[in-house]
Amino acid sequence: MRIATWNVNSITVRLPRLLDWLESSGTDVLCVQETKCTDEQFPREELRELGYESAVHADGRWNGVAVLSKVGLADVTHGLPDGPGYDGVQEPRAIAATCGPVRLWSVYVPNGREVGHDHYAYKLRWLEALRAAVTEDAAGQRPFAVVGDYNVAPTDADVYDRALFEGSTHVTEAERSALAALRGTGLSDVVPRPLKYEHPYTYWDYRQLCFPKNRGMRIDLVYGNAPFAGAVKDSYVDREARKGKGPSDHAPVVVDLDV
DNA sequence: ATGGCCTGATCTTCAGGA
Numbered sequence: 001m002r003i004a005t006w007n008v009n010s011i012t013v014r015l016p017r018l019l020d021w022l023e024s025s026g027t028d029v030l031c032v033q034e035t036k037c038t039d040e041q042f043p044r045e046e047l048r049e050l051g052y053e054s055a056v057h058a059d060g061r062w063n064g065v066a067v068l069s070k071v072g073l074a075d076v077t078h079g080l081p082d083g084p085g086y087d088g089v090q091e092p093r094a095i096a097a098t099c100g101p102v103r104l105w106s107v108y109v110p111n112g113r114e115v116g117h118d119h120y121a122y123k124l125r126w127l128e129a130l131r132a133a134v135t136e137d138a139a140g141q142r143p144f145a146v147v148g149d150y151n152v153a154p155t156d157a158d159v160y161d162r163a164l165f166e167g168s169t170h171v172t173e174a175e176r177s178a179l180a181a182l183r184g185t186g187l188s189d190v191v192p193r194p195l196k197y198e199h200p201y202t203y204w205d206y207r208q209l210c211f212p213k214n215r216g217m218r219i220d221l222v223y224g225n226a227p228f229a230g231a232v233k234d235s236y237v238d239r240e241a242r243k244g245k246g247p248s249d250h251a252p253v254v255v256d257l258d259v
Numbered sequence: 260a261t262g263g264c265c266t267g268a269t270c271t272t273c274a275g276g277a
Binding site: 009010012013034036037060061062111112113151165168169170196203205206207208209210211212213214217219239240242243244248249 | 260261262263264265266267268274275276277
């Protein structure tokens with residue numbers, strides 16, 4: 001069974017590439033982030049024609065998450081239970097579903113903007129709410145994973161130049177501690193293989209030739225419980241999907257499971 | 260080759276991304 005996570009940066013703009021990638025990669029379940037569409041705009045029909053059911057949590061121009069599955073889609077949870085809002089708004093940043101033998105959360109963690117910004121405090125609260133929400137599944141016997149765009153680089157090796165990020169979000173001790181607390185529920189970081197270069201970056205800024213120069217970050221993560229991690233046969237970043245005309249700024253992380 | 264920001268809406272200018 002092949003699962004993957006991909007921040008597509010607008011499912012509307014990315015749809016042709018998404019459909020091509022789903023077919024060519026043979027992915028059974030894809031967790032999507034940053035759909036940037038309303039529920040009504042979500043391309044359910046196009047995906048159904050390829051054999052995928054869609055579970056969608058989206059409300060407009062920002063955020064939006066989904067789970068696409070060819071192997072069943074049950075027990076969908078829309079939104080993070082007891083998750084914090086921002087400016088009084090509950091944003092669509094998390095959705096969970098059971099796909100065959102595996103339960104998955106597709107998450108788009110708040111960016112944080114700047115250290116000390118209200119959005120940064122929101123990010124930390126959101127990660128704590130995520131930890132609380134997954135505790136039971138993480139300790140269970142069913143393969144379970146929290147996948148998506150975490151907007152945190154777990155270690156200094158996960159950014160191309162640590163010095164450039166000094167004082168910025170994504171690398172702070174508080175953010176990394178929040179990830180450590182999440183792992184403390186029984187989840188481990190399923191680190192993918194890079195298909196080129198040393199580090200398995202998953203995001204490269206559109207600007208300044210970051211992709212050709214491999215100035216990237218590993219912020220799209222797969223955190224799996226013991227039954228999930230024990231079933232992993234292979235995992236890699238499909239950097240080919242970052243190439244060419246009209247890519248997302250994130251590449252898919254692919255995980256092959258023996259389940 | 261992998262190439263110098265992109266997306267959606269407030270719509271020709273801006274917020275947000277990370």
